[in-house]
Amino acid sequence: MSSSEPKGDLGLIGLAVMGQNLILNAADHGFTVVAYNRTVSKVDHFLANEAKGKSIIGAHSLEDLVSKLKRPRKVMLLIKAGAPVDTTINHLVPLLDKGDIIIDGGNSHFPDTNRRYEELKAKGIYFVGSGVSGGEEGARYGPSLMPGGAEEAWPYIKNIFQSIAAKSDGEPCCDWVGPAGAGHYVKMVHNGIEYGDMQVICEAYDIMKRIGGFTDKEISEVFAKWNKGVLDSFLVEITRDILKVNDTDGTPLVEKILDTAGQKGTGKWTAINALDLGMPVTLIGEAVFSRCLSALKEERIRASTKLLGPEIPKDAVKDKQAFIDDLEQALYASKIISYAQGFMLIRQAGKDYGWKLNNPAIALMWRGGCIIRSIFLGEITKAYRADPDLENLLFDKFFTDALNKAQPGWRRSIGLATSYGVPTPAFSTALAFYDGYRSKRLPANLLQAQRDYFGAHTFRVLPEAANDHYKEGEDIHFDWTGHGGHVSATTYDA
Ligand SMILES: *[C@@H]1O[C@H](CO)[C@@H](O)[C@H](O)[C@H]1NC(C)=O
Numbered sequence: 001m002s003s004s005e006p007k008g009d010l011g012l013i014g015l016a017v018m019g020q021n022l023i024l025n026a027a028d029h030g031f032t033v034v035a036y037n038r039t040v041s042k043v044d045h046f047l048a049n050e051a052k053g054k055s056i057i058g059a060h061s062l063e064d065l066v067s068k069l070k071r072p073r074k075v076m077l078l079i080k081a082g083a084p085v086d087t088t089i090n091h092l093v094p095l096l097d098k099g100d101i102i103i104d105g106g107n108s109h110f111p112d113t114n115r116r117y118e119e120l121k122a123k124g125i126y127f128v129g130s131g132v133s134g135g136e137e138g139a140r141y142g143p144s145l146m147p148g149g150a151e152e153a154w155p156y157i158k159n160i161f162q163s164i165a166a167k168s169d170g171e172p173c174c175d176w177v178g179p180a181g182a183g184h185y186v187k188m189v190h191n192g193i194e195y196g197d198m199q200v201i202c203e204a205y206d207i208m209k210r211i212g213g214f215t216d217k218e219i220s221e222v223f224a225k226w227n228k229g230v231l232d233s234f235l236v237e238i239t240r241d242i243l244k245v246n247d248t249d250g251t252p253l254v255e256k257i258l259d260t261a262g263q264k265g266t267g268k269w270t271a272i273n274a275l276d277l278g279m280p281v282t283l284i285g286e287a288v289f290s291r292c293l294s295a296l297k298e299e300r301i302r303a304s305t306k307l308l309g310p311e312i313p314k315d316a317v318k319d320k321q322a323f324i325d326d327l328e329q330a331l332y333a334s335k336i337i338s339y340a341q342g343f344m345l346i347r348q349a350g351k352d353y354g355w356k357l358n359n360p361a362i363a364l365m366w367r368g369g370c371i372i373r374s375i376f377l378g379e380i381t382k383a384y385r386a387d388p389d390l391e392n393l394l395f396d397k398f399f400t401d402a403l404n405k406a407q408p409g410w411r412r413s414i415g416l417a418t419s420y421g422v423p424t425p426a427f428s429t430a431l432a433f434y435d436g437y438r439s440k441r442l443p444a445n446l447l448q449a450q451r452d453y454f455g456a457h458t459f460r461v462l463p464e465a466a467n468d469h470y471k472e473g474e475d476i477h478f479d480w481t482g483h484g485g486h487v488s489a490t491t492y493d494a
């Protein structure tokens, strides 16, 4: 190691758990990694312990880091999102040359990544924003990586990224997502979907517990069985395991946990973006709102003594097997809707932001390594491989058939929960979306009439209803009260 030729394949800034594990992962795959942290003692400690004997070099300054990297230099940041990323980039850029690559592997919000991509492009630096999912374990043994930004960088980082990423049937769960902030965008939607997946699992648990009268051990056994079928996934698997854990007094630990959910904001970002783009991503929205409602614990306690609901009899469920089978279909169908909505959002983002997105690769990247990994994503990958521009996931035969088969049980589960007063916000919103999506006619005709009545907002007529005075495609205002004017509203907003 005494040669002055730089040896580093990748520089990594930020030695928190994710950073350390990603470095060890890359070193295991034969890459030489240069590790840096602003707190230099962290670098020395890491080098003397976890990194000892591996192809990992320490750096004591950004200059030192840069000097140890092969060209074009590839520097990855795994630090706290927000201002620290800008600060570090600002210190780094004067040390780099045109054509060098900066990768942000943190949880940055995609508009920040868009901005940094543009700023760095102007300086000749290739900027990549990459979603990284899978937690500590994933970072160490194979995360899901979702890189986007300057595509010129991809040939230089492809080998490292695909080597360290999780594999699904031998294929790396990492491919190029698209331009600018697309990588972080897709990671944001991944997190939103994760919110939804968790919520639907919680609803199934709540129904089994409160209506079925199941013990946590019995519920764990149901999840264990589901995990061998269409719902096979990381989140179902950990739910099975969580429900088995007893506290020292021999009762389930999960029942001692305060029922107010926290959130870091990525689910909220997805829901806000869905509203911005006008996409009905209702399940993720409900999942975020459900966490908000859970946080109102004190109010809920007061309401529980005032607001009435039905009693749940001990024998509410007569046929346990049928009850569980219906519930499995409810969970499965709701999950299909949630993913279809997520891909509707991604498709719209592609249009609105002018991004060419790699849909089959997105599904494959979520197939392994990350929190939402599941068997099911294999089917989504197949659907988008068969038709990369698929209008809607629900039009793929596999999913059309799955929903058509699931819908009777899905309806029965929601009906049962509703009649016994157990909330199913995600199951219900998914079904409402399903029924709305498959409705040729929705009551928005009346809504348009209301808007025209109070605000002269105009309406159009159905093609088959067009006639001499109501022409197709024409904005019409009708004098509903008989004493209004015929002037339609352009500025007036009631
Ligand atoms: C240094 O490491 C800490 C964790 O130990 C991490 O939170 C921080 O982001 C790192 N900062 C830089 C600039 O390397």
Ligand SMILES: *[C@@H]1O[C@H](CO)[C@@H](O)[C@H](O)[C@H]1NC(C)=O
Pocket: 217, 244, 245, 246, 250, 251, 252
């Ligand atoms: C937890 O306790 C229940 C009884 O409350 C028991 O049936 C179960 O086996 C225990 N689980 C474990 C993992 O020890």
